[in-house]
Amino acid sequence: MRVHHLNCISTCPLGGKLMDGRTESIIRRGHLACHCLLVEGNSSLILVDTGLGRRDVSDPESRLSWFFLSLVSPDFREEMTAFRQVRRLGYDPRDVRHIVLTHLDFDHAGGLDDFPHATVHMLASERDAAVAQKTWLDRQRFRPQQWSSRDRWRVYQAGEGERWFGFDRVRALEGLPPEIVLVPLIGHTFGHAGVAVQRGDKWLLQAGDAYFFHAEMDPEHPRCTPGLRFYQWMMEKDRRARLWNQRRLRELRRTHASEVELFCSHDLLELERLSGRSAEVPARMIVRPVAAHGPETTKSDVSAR
Numbered sequence: 001m002r003v004h005h006l007n008c009i010s011t012c013p014l015g016g017k018l019m020d021g022r023t024e025s026i027i028r029r030g031h032l033a034c035h036c037l038l039v040e041g042n043s044s045l046i047l048v049d050t051g052l053g054r055r056d057v058s059d060p061e062s063r064l065s066w067f068f069l070s071l072v073s074p075d076f077r078e079e080m081t082a083f084r085q086v087r088r089l090g091y092d093p094r095d096v097r098h099i100v101l102t103h104l105d106f107d108h109a110g111g112l113d114d115f116p117h118a119t120v121h122m123l124a125s126e127r128d129a130a131v132a133q134k135t136w137l138d139r140q141r142f143r144p145q146q147w148s149s150r151d152r153w154r155v156y157q158a159g160e161g162e163r164w165f166g167f168d169r170v171r172a173l174e175g176l177p178p179e180i181v182l183v184p185l186i187g188h189t190f191g192h193a194g195v196a197v198q199r200g201d202k203w204l205l206q207a208g209d210a211y212f213f214h215a216e217m218d219p220e221h222p223r224c225t226p227g228l229r230f231y232q233w234m235m236e237k238d239r240r241a242r243l244w245n246q247r248r249l250r251e252l253r254r255t256h257a258s259e260v261e262l263f264c265s266h267d268l269l270e271l272e273r274l275s276g277r278s279a280e281v282p283a284r285m286i287v288r289p290v291a292a293h294g295p296e297t298t299k300s301d302v303s304a305r
């Protein structure tokens, strides 16, 4: 399986260095990624998370809450949407037939509307809690305005399938190959999950918002910036489960680093390492020299790692 790492619209949170650990000051806004995957399956394209989408870019106020717009001020550039990057890579967005979601927060689900031919897979508990809109914060983070895909949602119970490196996994995802696995990692939300993708003898694990900062997964000295520690506390739905899952992910990294490449949604360093390019630029297609019969293009190698 060929996999492309995409940053589908950065966010620029208040707190600068306190959040990302690398902006020069705490007065300037920080920079977080929105790490999505585009997977080339045998017969279709599969997205893991969608980031923010074209409708969010064109009309943010009607789609997102003022609370998060002011707090994280997304860098709304249409060229960074999954839709546009799928095209830049030389694919047809209509061939995106499946989207696997880590969770339904606005910055992961905003691009759903751009792929009307896709079945959307997630945990049942994620759908139920997001739809229920029980708290004020739920209504800011889960945005029904982004859910035109609702009749194409397929939901799964956690822990119906076999184990995956000691973690629960859901049973096979409808229409998807066994190389794509949904791994419940409850805590950030009630139905939060990681998505594992097998390539050869190695797995990628997109751990979503199970953690936010690369050093949180340091097996010896886990640490997090104060701003992201606060943000995770503010957003968490089940603290015990979240911290327990972080411990298990650290243990996975310690014991299986050669078999599992672990990364999260919002860490810039991880995104830039895995994509091989700056988080500021979209994925692109490599264009080969012009052939005798006209321009020939080929799909990107740069971001396929």
Ligand SMILES: [Zn+2]
Binding pocket: 105, 107, 108, 209, 265, 266
């Ligand atoms: Zn997030």
